[in-house]
Amino acid sequence: MELPLCEDKIVMALCVCTCVVKRVLCIGTDFISLLICHQRGDHFNMGNCKAVRIEDITFDKTSWYRERWDHEEIKSFQCECGLSRLEVFGWCRLRDGTLVCSEPPRLFYLTNLKMEIRIGYLLLVFVQWRLCGAIQWLAIAVSGTAVGWNHTQHCKRPGFVPDQQQLCRRNLDLMPTIVFAAQQTRLVCQKAMADMRWNCSSIQLAPRFNPDLNRGTRESSFVYALSSAALSHSIARFCASGELPTCSCGLSPAEVPGPDFRWGGCGDNLRYGLQLGSVFADAPMKGNRGGTQANRLMNKHNNDVGRQALIDSLETKCKCHGVSGSCSVKTCWKGLQELNKIAVNLKSKYLAATRVIHRYVGTRKQLVPKELDIRPVRENELIYLVGSPDYCTASEKQGSYGTYERQCNKTSVHSDSCNLMCCGRGYNAYTETIIERCSCKYHWCCYVTCKKCERTAERYVCK
Known part of the structure; x- marks a missing residue:
């Protein structure tokens, strides 16, 4: 049976009924809702789905999800199926990314009229235990390459939230x-x-990320910052470069040029990039999307860190003009560093996250350092909520591929050394x-000849 995905929620339990109306209970990270869908055959008609908010829940220090229902810790899930109703009582908690429920929940079959419908079982399936991250739009790296982006229907992409779809419809040239x-x-x-x-490597799984990128880890903080930048x-x-019809070169710098150069050229339009980029990247964090309030604050903060790293990379670039390279006239503009260099900066922030x-803190909830919670979070540091595994061994539960058969450097003393990597x-x-190729020679005019040489090299691979 194909089930609908619940954006920003955890699909916890499915009541299997014999009728055409299904109610799928979704436990959100800050609320509970019912996603009501009409079924035809074995597939849900997503056009007839709607979410209904039930009750607010809280995430307390013991990592238990508790529904506040008349101030009692009761889990009561109902599925109405035509003439019958199924009620399920039990508890569930989220531990290390895995939803753990009580032993077989008690099932109560109720009948209506003179007909009794026995529902065979309650299927506890985890269609998608993941928190739907705000970087699911990265799936467009593959799915968007074959799209012409000449119609608004192309904006209905996996991983796009409604605000991103709207931005797409209004700016098809941007896609x-x-x-x-x-x-x-x-x-x-x-x-x-x-x-x-x-x-x-798990970034290639977008939009269905592993736990390493959807649990608020140090690794997810890096990807959020990098994708935003x-x-x-x-x-x-x-x-x-003129490839976007809605914008052009960046504004000429306001600072006075030096005595040996003048402002000119076509600088990168950082202001427009920050404006439009932040609208798209931060859209999943609006309202109740993007998980708990803590997750939303963390992801928004890391997005800001990525954009600040981009701003800090802005530098003066120049080009010389003159006879025989004399550089009698020098034209300069403001340009951004290559993304690879920005990533190196963000990697250092990742290591020190x-x-x-x-x-x-007072009357407001804030993100504060766990170890040194006497100071606020700095604007230029990456932050994370959940600790990461050591990534030494493969674990689907933790989102780790392990380092088996990874290549290492025998002579290195850094993270790629065989001792650390393995x-x-x-x-x-x-x-x-x-x-x-070796011993290459240029011949006038105009070709190059080379010899073929052999050399041996040693390669080291982790056990």
Whole structure:
């Protein structure tokens, strides 16, 4: 049976009925709702689905989800199926990303009229235990490449929230830029983390991320910041290159030029990139979307850190003019660094990220450092809520691929060293023969000839 996904919620229990109306109970990270769908055959008609808010719930210190219902800790789930109704009583809690429920819940079958419908079982399935993250739009890196982006129907993409779909409908010309930003995020993330145990390979699973990217981990903080920076970076660059019809070059700097240069050229339109990029990247955090209030605050903060890293990368670039490269005239403009360099900056922030908790400071709940909760969170530091595994061994539950058969550097003393990468398990050494071009010569005019040379190289792979 194909089930609908619950945005920003955890699908906890499905009441299996024999009727055409299904009620799927969704436990959100800050509320409970019923998603009511009409069924035809084995598929839900999503056009007839609607969410109904039931009660607010809280997430207390013991990591239990408790429904506040007449101030009693009662879990009562009802599914109405035509002439019968099924009530289920039980409790559930979320521990390390896994929803754990009480032993077989008590089932009560009720009848109406003179007909008794026995419902065979309660199917406790976890269609999607994940918190739907605000970076699901990264799925467009693959799904958006074959799209012409010439019709508003193309905006109904997996991973897009309503506000992102609306922005898409109003700015179809912008969408190839967002596709490019998503692709850059994937490539740059994997390149930046290639020497780490966590190498960002799970980013390719968008929009169905593993726990490493949807549980508020240190790794998710890096991806949020990088994707936010990549989005504004791509828009700013596309404006300057003339590929976006709605914008052009950035404004000329207000500062007085130096004695040896003048302002000119076409600078990256950072202001427009930040404006439009933040609207798109932060849309999933609006209202009650994006998980708990703590998750929303964390994700928004990390998005801001990414954009600030982009702002800090703005530098003066110049081009010389003159006879024989004399540079008698120098024209300069403000341009952004390459995304790879920005990722290096964000990686250092990732390594020094601060774990936070969500607690009251005075009359307001705020994110404060868990260890040093006497100070507020700094604007330029990445933050996370949940600790990460060591990523040494494969674990689907924790979102870890492990480091088995990962290549390592025998002579390094950094994170890519065989000792650290292989987690002390040791490594295997392989000798490879590499054939490459050598002794290349240029011939007038106009071709190059090369010889083929062989060399041996050793490769080290984790056990």
